[in-house]
Amino acid sequence: MKKVVICAAAFIAFSAIANKSFAQLQDEKNVTITMDLQPILQLDMSTPDQIDFVFDDIGDYAGGITKYGATILKVSATVNWDLWAVGTSNNNMSGAGDFWDVQASYGVLTDVNTASGTANSATNEIPLQALELHQHGANLSSAAATGTFVDYSTAFANPSSQQTGAAVGVGATAVAWQPGQNNIYVPAGGAAAVYTIPSDAEKFIQGHFDPTDLIPGGSYLTQSFLNATGNANGQPVASGAEMISAYYNVIDYRIVPGLPVQFPLAADNDATLQNLAAQNSVETYAAPGVYTMNVKYILAENQ
């Protein structure tokens, strides 16, 4: 009996020394976890501060100047979104007219052809629609759009096709110029119109006016490009289509002054001609000078 008691005491003594194994206290603490999911729009634009077009050569006037890949737009968003481009200027936003801003004007604004007596007007009111854009890859969501051109993906037409009305090119690449096919969207109605979503008859880069025309949330960082057989992101595409991503948009710019300098390709998306001959007279041409305009790329959640 004594030995049993001694062993039990030894057992208890050793157990007391090993405090941690027997000293586990039961304790509860509650932690509240809060998750706040905010909708985010993110845009990364790579472009020069100013894209310059200096026409000092006859060939440049006739064929125009093209700046390839001058702007790259990379989009990431957690919500459905639309992306569009707007051509604007101080004149446009103030309601003075849809013209380029004049920084310097060198020409005589009005003179008279002494032989015919007809006024040769050198004007410094150049239409904003003189600027053409081309996007690499089509708008992936514009089924409900009603305009002739729903985006800027149509290839630049040969300027001579505007004069002849005929397709210019070889084989399948022969295309005829159509008014409005690449001309930048110019809103009417002052500053508020610049930021208001364009109508279903205008051009967008991605998405469109209709609430069902949208690009789903995603990112150029993770959305794969299209391949020849389909789109891994679930967007419909024809087999063999150019590899594009709605989240990565490359933009080309072109201006064709023409000879005489009337900007013959200037037009609205509804095919209304905006060249100087149509808006003024056949004798009107653009005066030498320095002109500027703004191109705004606007990203908004689909509504």
Added chain:
Amino acid sequence: MRFLFAICILFSVQVWGQDNPATETPKTDPAPAATPPSEEKKEKPSAGIAVSPSKIIFDGRPGMTQTREIKIVNDSKKTEKFQVTPMDFSMGRTGRPENMNQTVLKYGLTKKLNISPSYLEVKPGETAKIKVTLNIPDNEEANIAGWALVSIDQVAERPPLDTKGKKDAVAMGIIPSYAFVIYLYHNPPTVINNNIEIKNFAYKDTLGTKRLKMIAENLGDGIGFCVSYCELTNLKTGKTKKLNVKTFTILPGNQRDFFYELPKELEKGEYNAVGVVDFGSDKEIKAAELEFKIE
């Protein structure tokens, strides 16, 4: 007895060994791997400018003041400047520009809004906040919805244009910039009239593209934050198919047209379609029914 004593010893040894700092091997962090010289100066790629949230919905009652924040995160490599401007806008069924008439201005929010700051600079890696405050008048006329947009416009400087010294040339400079549009909506809980009607629901087959068109109109004074869906039933086989859910906004006094694209694999035959619009009312939803034939 000896057995009992041995059990006591063994148990104690095990307990003693559970946590004895003196016997533990100290943990040491592994030596950091040597960084290849080519990776040492790798810069984090630019992700541009992020704006959040993309839409703000106020729900205050007349007499209340509500404040929300817009965050701008500059994840690029240079300081960006922004002009923040609120403005009223109209959004018709097709989006074509409409005059800012009194009907539209009745719902305009800008006269009740205060935004601060209206101009800001955000350095690389920094986050800036814009406070948007809505002061709702304390009268019956404030029991209607309102909307506006806030443009967060990049301020782009205009560098000089090099004309190469030629005064007989036409020199044209394009200044690219970007802007975010944040939509603001105010839908007071006390709005008197909250009603969306389905004006038309029809089957359209245009150049081989088969779809259902729905026209919805907001007849009330509240904004309709709508969720719409459509369910098809093959009248012969009884198979049902639910089309993708649409979410959209209908402002008071406006109509919206939208389309449901029919799946290309849909079999020929006669179908019944039920289109439903849930505009957030806790009392009712609207539905329309249609029968059509795919040939």
